[in-house]
Amino acid sequence: MIVEIYNPAVIYRTSYSFMGQMEGALIFLGLIFITILFYLNYQRTHLRDKKELEEQIDSVSGCLTYRYFLNHSEELVEKNPTNRYAVAMLRVNYLQYLGQLYGDEIFLKVIRFVGEVFEKLLDPTETYGYISDSNFAVLLHYQEEVELMNRLRMIHAIIYNFPELKTKNNHVKVTFGIYLVRPEEKYSTLQCLEKAGMALRSTTFSVDSLFRFYNDELGADSNRQAEIELKMETSLQNDEFKVFYQPKYNLKKDTIDSAEALVRWYDPEKHRYYPPADFIPLFEENGFIVKLDHYVFEPVCRLAADRIKNKQPLAPISINASRVTAGEPDFVRYYLSVKRKYDIPNNLLTIEFTESTAMDNYESLRKIVADLKAGGIGSSVDDFGSGFSSYSILKELKMDELKLDRFFITPGIDAERDDALLNSVIKLGQKLGMKVTQEGVESVEMMDRLRRAGCNTVQGYYYSRPITQDDFAAFLNKELATEKDAETDK
Ligand code: C2E
Ligand code: MG
Numbered sequence: 296m297i298v299e300i301y302n303p304a305v306i307y308r309t310s311y312s313f314m315g316q317m318e319g320a321l322i323f324l325g326l327i328f329i330t331i332l333f334y335l336n337y338q339r340t341h342l343r344d345k346k347e348l349e350e351q352i353d354s355v356s357g358c359l360t361y362r363y364f365l366n367h368s369e370e371l372v373e374k375n376p377t378n379r380y381a382v383a384m385l386r387v388n389y390l391q392y393l394g395q396l397y398g399d400e401i402f403l404k405v406i407r408f409v410g411e412v413f414e415k416l417l418d419p420t421e422t423y424g425y426i427s428d429s430n431f432a433v434l435l436h437y438q439e440e441v442e443l444m445n446r447l448r449m450i451h452a453i454i455y456n457f458p459e460l461k462t463k464n465n466h467v468k469v470t471f472g473i474y475l476v477r478p479e480e481k482y483s484t485l486q487c488l489e490k491a492g493m494a495l496r497s498t499t500f501s502v503d504s505l506f507r508f509y510n511d512e513l514g515a516d517s518n519r520q521a522e523i524e525l526k527m528e529t530s531l532q533n534d535e536f537k538v539f540y541q542p543k544y545n546l547k548k549d550t551i552d553s554a555e556a557l558v559r560w561y562d563p564e565k566h567r568y569y570p571p572a573d574f575i576p577l578f579e580e581n582g583f584i585v586k587l588d589h590y591v592f593e594p595v596c597r598l599a600a601d602r603i604k605n606k607q608p609l610a611p612i613s614i615n616a617s618r619v620t621a622g623e624p625d626f627v628r629y630y631l632s633v634k635r636k637y638d639i640p641n642n643l644l645t646i647e648f649t650e651s652t653a654m655d656n657y658e659s660l661r662k663i664v665a666d667l668k669a670g671g672i673g674s675s676v677d678d679f680g681s682g683f684s685s686y687s688i689l690k691e692l693k694m695d696e697l698k699l700d701r702f703f704i705t706p707g708i709d710a711e712r713d714d715a716l717l718n719s720v721i722k723l724g725q726k727l728g729m730k731v732t733q734e735g736v737e738s739v740e741m742m743d744r745l746r747r748a749g750c751n752t753v754q755g756y757y758y759s760r761p762i763t764q765d766d767f768a769a770f771l772n773k774e775l776a777t778e779k780d781a782e783t784d785k
């Protein structure tokens with residue numbers, strides 16, 4: 296048996312078959328191992344690609360991501376050192392209004408469309424990214440600033456005509472803040488974008504402009520903005536926003552017609568009032584204007600209610616509503632509820648909307664005007680003639696008052712033409728059943744001219760500057776008491 300076991304032939308045979316089996320097993324294991332390796336490698340590459348894609352493309356909007364923009368821009372600027380570059384921040388304006396009109400889906404559709412426009416219009420040495428809300432970042436190269444501006448105008452024109460809204464007679468408006476990159480400053484893309492954002496948010500930036508370039512003064516401006524933003528809430532709690540009243544004069548009756556409530560910001564340390572131009576554009580930008588507009592309405596109603604209760608003379612009062620406030624879903628409900636709370640009779644209050652509030656779509660404002668009217672509050676078109684949509688407002692909206700911008704009484708190139716324009720706009724307003732009020736009347740000559748033109752109501756420094764609430768109460772007592780006396784004398 297031993298011989299059998301140690302028989303070399305047997306040993307070789309068994310070991311050969313054993314080795315053969317081992318070899319097969321090893322090859323098999325090797326194959327499995329290689330397959331696993333391939334699979335793991337594939338998975339890793341696939342995941343990396345997927346992650347890269349996720350980092351590159353925003354899954355919701357389909358636009359390039361902000362993170363991709365930051366990384367890719369640095370690369371592009373580095374690889375193309377001879378190119379002059381500009382970093383721009385684009386904001387799609389009034390998206391919330393569009394959402395209100397056409398439903399929330401429109402928000403995403405607009406964002407997607409803006410992304411597609413960039414994908415079509417940018418060349419491979421440029422890029423963009425969707426930041427969030429209604430903001431995009433763009434890297435553009437240019438030779439001359441005019442050429443850059445023309446390109447931005449073209450981008451705007453295409454976005455403006457977003458087909459889905461164009462068929463509904465509406466448009467998408469965008470605004471750009473721009474920083475021209477100076478390589479010697481060695482700013483990161485993020486720093487450049489911050490400066491573009493500063494230009495976009497600058498308080499001196501009219502909402503109707505298309506672009507604004509960054510300059511060093513804006514840096515200082517932005518510090519001031521930060522200071523204002525820090526103070527605004529506490530100022531509201533401390534009643535540091537004060538309502539002034541500017542009486543309007545009735546040329547026919549030769550007495551007060553009504554008044555406009557105008558807000559001022561009181562600084563208790565410096566004992567001075569700041570005019571709305573110093574803070575309203577910023578509040579419209581950061582949304583605080585809604586709180587402020589609501590806040591202003593309370594003292595107006597309180598004053599009216601007190602005077603009614605005490606049987607003191609009173610005149611109708613108008614208040615201003617920003618386009619941002621008017622865009623709030625419960626805009627009308629708020630104003631009607633406060634009116635009800637103070638039990639203010641109908642036709643004593645008017646809300647002034649600037650031309651820009653209508654911003655090419657009238658449906659939402661038309662409803663607001665109708666609902667306010669049903670609740671006993673009138674509406675007025677403020678600064679008529681200062682924008683470019685003036686006549687459409689008259690065509691589309693039934694407002695109670697037309698307030699003519701100062702433009703109509705400032706001398707132009709020819710006095711005769713000035714008169715023709717003034718006379719016809721006054722007639723037009725009256726024909727449409729509106730009370731026509733001329734703003735900014737500063738002299739007796741202007742008063743006479745307006746009287747001749749058939750204007751009934753004027754507002755301006757000539758009759759009265761905006762005055763404090765106490766002074767306004769005294770003004771009402773004096774003006775309307777005299778009126779009563781005059782009536783008794785007759
Ligand atoms: P606005 O509603 O057109 O108000 C008239 C502005 O013209 C007021 O400026 C007023 O003081 C000024 N003004 C009146 N008469 C004359 C005049 O004879 N000559 C000149 N040069 N100016 C005159 P103010 O008070 O600085 O207000 C500026 C704008 O700020 C207002 O224009 C209005 O759009 C806005 N505003 C004021 N208060 C509020 C508010 O509570 N909420 C909102 N959203 N905006 C407000
Ligand atoms: Mg006004």
Ligand code: MG
Nearest residue numbers: 677678698734
């Ligand atoms: Mg005005």
